[in-house]
Amino acid sequence: MFPGRDEIYALQFTLDRAHRLTGLGHRSISSFISQRYAPGTRVVLDVLERNPAGQVFWREVGFEPYARNM
Numbered sequence: 872m873f874p875g876r877d878e879i880y881a882l883q884f885t886l887d888r889a890h891r892l893t894g895l896g897h898r899s900i901s902s903f904i905s906q907r908y909a910p911g912t913r914v915v916l917d918v919l920e921r922n923p924a925g926q927v928f929w930r931e932v933g934f935e936p937y938a939r940n941m
Contacts, residue, residue, distance in 0.1 A: 879915070884916075
């Protein structure tokens with residue numbers, strides 16, 4: 872845990888292509904966040920605009936877009 876931190880920036884989450892679309896990614900990230908961070912911790916990450924599959928994945932696990940950089 873990170874005492875005193877209410878926001879965490881997640882740099883990367885990668886799942887080997889052979890395991891994508893199996894539900895493993897959803898289970899892994901949900902388990903990781905619930906076990907690693909206190910309730911109410913804001914987890915921030917970047918998803919490339921040209922990665923629509925990544926955008927879908929992160930929305931499915933509960934993330935919402937908040938900014939677009941240009």
